[in-house]
Amino acid sequence: MLRPTVHDVAHVANVSLSTVDRVLNGRDGVRAATRERVRAAMRELGYERDIMAANLSRKRVYKVHFTLPEGPNSFMRNLAEEVRAQTRHAARARIEISVSTVPPFDGRALAADLRRVRETAPDGVVVVATDDAEVRQAVFDLRAAGIEVITLVSDLPTSGRAHFVGIDNVSAGRTAAGLLGRFCQDRQGRIAIVAGSMLLRDHVERRLGFEQVMHAEFAHLQLMPPLEGRDEADRVEQLMSDAFGAHDDIVGIYSLGGGNGGLRRALGRMAPTPWPMVVAHELTAQSRAALQDGAFDAVLHQDIAREVRHALDILRKLIDAAPVDPGAGLIQTEIFLRDNLP
Amino acid sequence: MLRPTVHDVAHVANVSLSTVDRVLNGRDGVRAATRERVRAAMRELGYERDIMAANLSRKRVYKVHFTLPEGPNSFMRNLAEEVRAQTRHAARARIEISVSTVPPFDGRALAADLRRVRETAPDGVVVVATDDAEVRQAVFDLRAAGIEVITLVSDLPTSGRAHFVGIDNVSAGRTAAGLLGRFCQDRQGRIAIVAGSMLLRDHVERRLGFEQVMHAEFAHLQLMPPLEGRDEADRVEQLMSDAFGAHDDIVGIYSLGGGNGGLRRALGRMAPTPWPMVVAHELTAQSRAALQDGAFDAVLHQDIAREVRHALDILRKLIDAAPVDPGAGLIQTEIFLRDNLP
DNA sequence: GGTTTTTTGATGTACGTTAGTCAAGAATTC
């Protein structure tokens, strides 16, 4: 009832262990007919190589590199911290993690870093991608060098990256709209949108999803054009204060980027009556406090720790050439109210 | 820079491999002073035993048993299916899974099954617990026999189970209230609660959390006493129809158990105007359809696949006597609207 | 046919651990 081993395969195929080994590891010097006999035996027995024993034998160490944007952003700081925290755990699974940071929103710098990383010949790379042609090329070159690439948090499609690990941002935007629309279903007025930057793919996607659902399901609410807060609290505060000054019928706010501290301050100073319903992104000290004191109603969140673990998991499978469910990588967006704060 | 091995420990402690092994595996015949020397060397080097190599050597197979309630409940059917699906995967990690099913809501039968399972001497047991003194005793006896026990979906505190894997049901109830209250914030009227059975701990907890928040935050809404639908669609349909007949001001419904098909039918036949806001539990074919056609507004869900994987993960760690974060096991409750259905 | 080349088998070592045996050495007992 135990798992079949190479010995069993050798026996069934009526060949020696050496031959099974040659077939298994793609070494040459095996006649096609013999190779097929061995393959048939493996299929018949349902043989699967014991990866742990295999790794033990080859002293395999998975070299994985993370390239992250630096900057004061508390979300990215958490990310970096989480990667560091996983380094300890990963060592147990023979994964050796290295990290480099690059300036945010700078495609050129990111591409340069990826080229540098390629020289260190890692087995896999995890990158928070900036959407840029040069970055796309750098990812493509990594792939060409046999290095597996996974995008994290912000995707880079058609770059050859094997998987994206993060939330579905269009869906997150739709969710925000579904919540905010229902919160405001019996009200008339405007909905304000505060974005970070429309250069970030995840922000663009959130806005897209949000507007889709708002238009389709909650047409009685009037969408204002997005304010670009660049994830900076002061700028967000200024923009929102201006908006409150210009309109007294803002009944809902969707904050899809950073700088929530500024939004709080603007609300505290001059929120209209009734207090607008607010949906924001990322559970941080600011947004948590805002939930608790009732300033925000809901916060959409991605569990970064889970994403990092998930990325490492998928990467290991890719490197082992094990099958990976193509749907893997999408993390469910979490929704927090003041009532289910962890 | 590689991980230290027993050889390194032996060298540093200036003892033989045999002695290190004796200390490591708690065999006797080692003087206290020597043992301490070895321990010091392990600490100094940061030695951690390579579990994969260790398991390979001892041909360890983790025997894990699942005891699940049977019955027509689609939630439990999914659970059983998921356990079966994990069996294949688990085999790769040397985990051998067995499953038994027992009649639902029957503490005596469950306890009997656990006693039977104890005879098969598994390393660990995962059980969907019915809250019952006899079950508590059976779990306690398993623990006494050195068998690790984890409760799944429905907890059984003070039974000695090592962990509970599932959602925080009080928090789920609070979340439901937070959503429903905000959905109905500009309305006046009654809120109906449909439960499965108040004999199930998870249902009791959901109701508790729901009422907590409703009373505290949304006192303008009037809570009706819970209807016990026993997770049966027909009964739920009857109860809700009666409720609609008796009251024309039901503005919100919280369905915290099964039988959502019945709720849908009752709503279709005689929902008041405006259509009540509905929050239900578990994403099934019924609740998904109800979200899509707008009958339900939100569905709280627990990802069973994740729970099963999580339970196996924790169990493996427990059996290896590895440290397990006491907070592990709590799975975030997912929230689905029609806008973020997977 | 004999020779060369290709294919196959036998054998050994290693990975880091478990687990055992046996004998030498040290400490303890009377």
Add this chain to the structure above:
DNA sequence: GAATTCTTGACTAACGTACATCAAAAAACC
């Protein structure tokens, strides 16, 4: 001080796989 017990070290085999070497067998070539 001798007999006894306890402690320690040296050695071996095993887990399932990888990888290398050498010899034997089989196929291909001229």
